[in-house]
Amino acid sequence: AGTLVSNTALDFTGTPVSAYYASAASAGTVTFTKINKVAAGTPIYIKAASAGIYEIPALDGDADATTGNLLKGLADNTTDLRSTEGTKYYVFGVLNDEAGFYPVSTTSKLTSAAGKAYLELTAGQASARSIRMVFDDVTGINTVKENDGNETGDNIWYTLQGARVAKPTHGIYIRNGKKI
Numbered sequence: 001a002g003t004l005v006s007n008t009a010l011d012f013t014g015t016p017v018s019a020y021y022a023s024a025a026s027a028g029t030v031t032f033t034k035i036n037k038v039a040a041g042t043p044i045y046i047k048a049a050s051a052g053i054y055e056i057p058a059l060d061g062d063a064d065a066t067t068g069n070l071l072k073g074l075a076d077n078t079t080d081l082r083s084t085e086g087t088k089y090y091v092f093g094v095l096n097d098e099a100g101f102y103p104v105s106t107t108s109k110l111t112s113a114a115g116k117a118y119l120e121l122t123a124g125q126a127s128a129r130s131i132r133m134v135f136d137d138v139t140g141i142n143t144v145k146e147n148d149g150n151e152t153g154d155n156i157w158y159t160l161q162g163a164r165v166a167k168p169t170h171g172i173y174i175r176n177g178k179k180i
Contacts, residue, residue, distance in 0.1 A: 001047040001099055003092045003117035007075035009040045009059035016049045017056060020135065022070035022119060028127025030070065030101070030119065034137040039063035043071035043117030045092070070125075073117035081118060082109045088126035090119040101131040 004019075012019045013036040020032035021044055037059050038044055048054060073079060081089040083106045090101035091112060101119050103126075104110045112118045119131065157165045158174040165173070173180050 001045070001092075003043065003071065003073065004046050005041060005043045005073040005075045005115050005117050006038070007040055009063055010038045010056045011059040011061075012036050012038065012046075012056060015054060015056055016052075017054050018047055018137075020045045020047075021066040023066075023068060023136070025070055025119075025121050025125035025131075027125070028130075029132040029134055030121075030125075031134045031136055034135070035064045035066060037061065037063045039066075041075055042066055043069060043073040045071065045117065070119055070121060071117040072120045073112060074114060076114055078114050079112040079118070080109050081112055082106065086123055088121045088123060090121065090126075090131055092116075092118070095130075098130075100133065103127075103129070 010019070019035050019038055021035055021042065022030050023033040024031040032045055035042075035044065039059075042063070081091070081104045083089050083104045085106075089104040089110075091104060091110065092101050093099070095102055104118075156175065157168045159165060160172055160174065
């Protein structure tokens with residue numbers, strides 16, 4: 001995962017890498033909307049299904065719209081950032097083994113590298129510590145299959161993604177067709 005601002009239009013269609021733009025934000029939660037065809041100079045967040053090196057084809061045609069993108073950045077130049085009372089900046093990084101967007105200080109300047117994107121939020125959209133990321137292309141369970149009679153349903157637990165778990169911990173699970 002990471003951020004990117006390319007000086008070449010890119011087509012993520014059919015690749016194992018997903019591209020997103022930041023379409024909305026409120027109280028420290030930013031919604032990322034999937035985009036396949038990215039115009040040159042568009043700041044995006046990217047994530048791959050697994051670690052590796054991937055080739056993303058250049059876009060030959062029209063790009064998808066990214067109206068209201070809260071990600072900013074330049075393909076060929078650095079950007080100096082310093083949060084203020086009204087404008088909060090967040091850069092992507094890893095802190096204590098947690099990847100995410102973290103706030104830029106109000107007391108010292110941070111330089112965002114060329115080709116990297118950062119979040120620019122209003123004070124009302126921002127959070128003090130980090131940003132909660134929500135992806136609008138991630139879906140949950142739509143239907144629950146009834147027990148086929150081969151197993152007793154009383155002790156079978158599933159995550160919201162449908163994976164069976166032997167011993168649930170904190171969180172929401174499915175058991176006997178109900179969210180618990």
